[in-house]
Amino acid sequence: GAVVSQHPSRVICKSGTSVKIECRSLDFQATTMFWYRQFPKKSLMLMATSNEGSKATYEQGVEKDKFLINHASLTLSTLTVTSAHPEDSSFYICSAPPGGGIAKNIQYFGAGTRLSVL
Amino acid sequence: GQQLNQSPQSMFIQEGEDVSMNCTSSSIFNTWLWYKQDPGEGPVLLIALYKAGELTSNGRLTAQFGITRKDSFLNISASIPSDVGIYFCAGQRSAGNTPLVFGKGTRLSVIA
Numbered sequence: 001g002a003v004v005s006q007h008p009s010r011v012i013c014k015s016g017t018s019v020k021i022e023c024r025s026l027d028f029q030a031t032t033m034f035w036y037r038q039f040p041k042k043s044l045m046l047m048a049t050s051n052e053g054s055k056a057t058y059e060q061g062v063e064k065d066k067f068l069i070n071h072a073s074l075t076l077s078t079l080t081v082t083s084a085h086p087e088d089s090s091f092y093i094c095s096a097p098p099g100g101g102i103a104k105n106i107q108y109f110g111a112g113t114r115l116s117v118l
Numbered sequence: 119g120q121q122l123n124q125s126p127q128s129m130f131i132q133e134g135e136d137v138s139m140n141c142t143s144s145s146i147f148n149t150w151l152w153y154k155q156d157p158g159e160g161p162v163l164l165i166a167l168y169k170a171g172e173l174t175s176n177g178r179l180t181a182q183f184g185i186t187r188k189d190s191f192l193n194i195s196a197s198i199p200s201d202v203g204i205y206f207c208a209g210q211r212s213a214g215n216t217p218l219v220f221g222k223g224t225r226l227s228v229i230a
Contacts, residue, residue: 006160017171032215043121043206043222049215093160099213105168105210106150107162107218 002098006110013084014118021113023094029074030096034107038091043113050077056093084117124207124221131197132229134151139205139224140191150183150190151218155204165192193208
């Protein structure tokens with residue numbers, strides 16, 4: 001299947017710093033990507049929809065100034081957690097639909113980023 | 119946001135046993151997807167279902183798209199230790215550039 005690469009896989013940072021997470025579609029172009037947050041033993045919670053060349057769409061309750069999303073190319077979306085605090089510690093996962101034909105409704109996920117804020 | 123009703127929440131089974139889990143929804147979906155997530159990893163797509171009534175297999179896994187388009191099940195036959203993980207169902211209402219709706223997951227434990 002199509003490959004979505006997410007980097008870094010794990011990051012530990014001090015409170016108050018900003019952290020950037022990258023999501024790349026390696027063998028397809030993605031005009032849309034999705035960012036999720038997952039708490040321990042819970043399902044994936046959609047944070048925002050990243051749209052290439054336009055503003056991201058954020059879910060209710062997600063602070064767009066806190067979680068900056070940039071989808072500057074058809075293969076890269078970035079999520080920046082600004083001024084991170086311990087409560088931002090979580091597992092962040094991106095996904096992208098490869099599009100085209102019958103596979104248009106499939107979404108492939110990155111391996112996730114474990115963020116720990118000290 | 120909306121979530122699908124996925125059951126059971128967890129299962130403890132003996133190696134070699136068959137497993138069945140399902141998802142239901144109050145609304146119609148055009149696509150049903152089943153994912154498996156290992157600890158510390160992202161979900162991996164197992165099976166995708168596109169048509170009502172469709173029955174699809176992937177090795178020991180079999181999934182069906184309910185005829186009403188409001189439900190789906192996943193069966194795992196002859197379970198093995200590496201089947202351990204969390205299984206999520208996901209529904210897609212329209213085009214691929216819209217978010218998936220997820221179930222809460224089924225945590226599978228296999229006892230050797």
